[in-house]
Amino acid sequence: MKLVDLRSDTVTRPTLPMLEAMMAARVGDDVLGDDPTVIELEQLAADLSGMEAALFMPSGTMANQVAIRCWTEPGDEVIMESGAHPFHYEAGGAAVISGAQIRLIQGERGVFSPETLQAALRGPDDHYAPARLVSVEDTSNRGGGTVWPLATLDAVCAAAQDAGLKVHMDGARVFNAVVASGVPLRRRARGLSSLSFCLSKGLGAPVGSMLCGPKDMIRKARRVRKMLGGGMRQAGYLAAAGHYALTHHVARLAEDHDNARYLYEGLVSLGYEAEVPETNMVYLRSSEARWLVDRLQEAEIACFAVAADRIRMVLHLDVIRQDVDRALQVFAMLRP
Numbered sequence: 001m002k003l004v005d006l007r008s009d010t011v012t013r014p015t016l017p018m019l020e021a022m023m024a025a026r027v028g029d030d031v032l033g034d035d036p037t038v039i040e041l042e043q044l045a046a047d048l049s050g051m052e053a054a055l056f057m058p059s060g061t062m063a064n065q066v067a068i069r070c071w072t073e074p075g076d077e078v079i080m081e082s083g084a085h086p087f088h089y090e091a092g093g094a095a096v097i098s099g100a101q102i103r104l105i106q107g108e109r110g111v112f113s114p115e116t117l118q119a120a121l122r123g124p125d126d127h128y129a130p131a132r133l134v135s136v137e138d139t140s141n142r143g144g145g146t147v148w149p150l151a152t153l154d155a156v157c158a159a160a161q162d163a164g165l166k167v168h169m170d171g172a173r174v175f176n177a178v179v180a181s182g183v184p185l186r187r188r189a190r191g192l193s194s195l196s197f198c199l200s201k202g203l204g205a206p207v208g209s210m211l212c213g214p215k216d217m218i219r220k221a222r223r224v225r226k227m228l229g230g231g232m233r234q235a236g237y238l239a240a241a242g243h244y245a246l247t248h249h250v251a252r253l254a255e256d257h258d259n260a261r262y263l264y265e266g267l268v269s270l271g272y273e274a275e276v277p278e279t280n281m282v283y284l285r286s287s288e289a290r291w292l293v294d295r296l297q298e299a300e301i302a303c304f305a306v307a308a309d310r311i312r313m314v315l316h317l318d319v320i321r322q323d324v325d326r327a328l329q330v331f332a333m334l335r336p
């Protein structure tokens with residue numbers, strides 16, 4: 001039986017045309033700056049985001065951490081929402097790589113208001129770690145795959161700018177936000193200082209993320225990436241997959257959103273408690289989350305319990321409607 005893998009949209013395998021694009025790639029040595037396919041991908045990312053420059057990164061984690069390192073000095077404070085990825089899942093990197101202190105603020109499903117940000121800002125005082133950077137996550141993973149409303153995003157960027165803070169977006173799944181909102185990336189990114197996004201999630205590339213920002217920041221980011229061991233040589237093979245993903249797999253994210261909605265509605269009709277999906281993630285509430293995940297696994301449906309009472313299921317290009325139907329059949333047998 002085929003495994004229906006709902007653990008993450010990171011599990012996607014390259015499609016045949018993507019592999020063909022990788023095999024046909026012209027490559028050079030990107031550490032020496034002459035890999036034409038990497039250069040082309042970086043140009044495309046810069047164009048799409050409306051930023052001056054972009055840098056190909058091995059992972060979303062490195063893209064976020066390099067951004068934090070670029071915008072802060074040791075002892076500075078980075079403000080982010082309580083569920084944010086760099087706080088929960090980046091191995092304490094901000095402390096080690098940047099010597100930065102993370103300050104958490106509370107949002108609603110991963111989205112916070114400008115007022116909440118302003119309330120967290122403290123004046124200049126030697127007691128405090130100076131706040132330098134705000135990080136927003138769009139879509140918000142632990143928030144439920146939620147999309148930042150454009151007005152809120154703009155207002156948070158404006159509040160940060162007024163206070164002299166930079167704004168980084170962890171846009172690991174920002175194209176899900178683009179497709180769900182119908183707002184182009186360059187518009188969503190208008191108020192940002194920098195943006196990272198992943199090619200290796202719903203877009204289906206095997207590896208890679210982009211960091212976009214102003215030219216001088218990206219120049220610095222290139223050096224920090226090298227310092228962290230993230231300089232890649234014939235990276236054009238991977239960049240070709242990323243380029244293919246950006247040119248062929250963005251619009252189809254809508255299918256994942258439809259499947260998420262279909263899964264959610266099926267679960268609710270079976271009597272499960274689930275959070276309304278905005279993009280490609282369905283979060284289920286169950287007091288027996290770990291037990292349920294184990295039973296699903298026995299039936300070849302894979303997903304994660306992200307807490308004792310919360311299960312996450314992620315839709316992506318390797319999950320088709322029939323797979324969702326099969327998952328729902330198993331849920332029907334396990335229903336509360």
Ligand SMILES: Cc1ncc(COP(=O)(O)O)c(C=O)c1O
Nearest residue numbers: 059060061062085137141170172
């Ligand atoms: C919101 C968010 N940011 C960053 C990352 C990190 O990406 P990577 O796994 O490529 O390091 C992830 C990965 O799941 C994520 O969900």
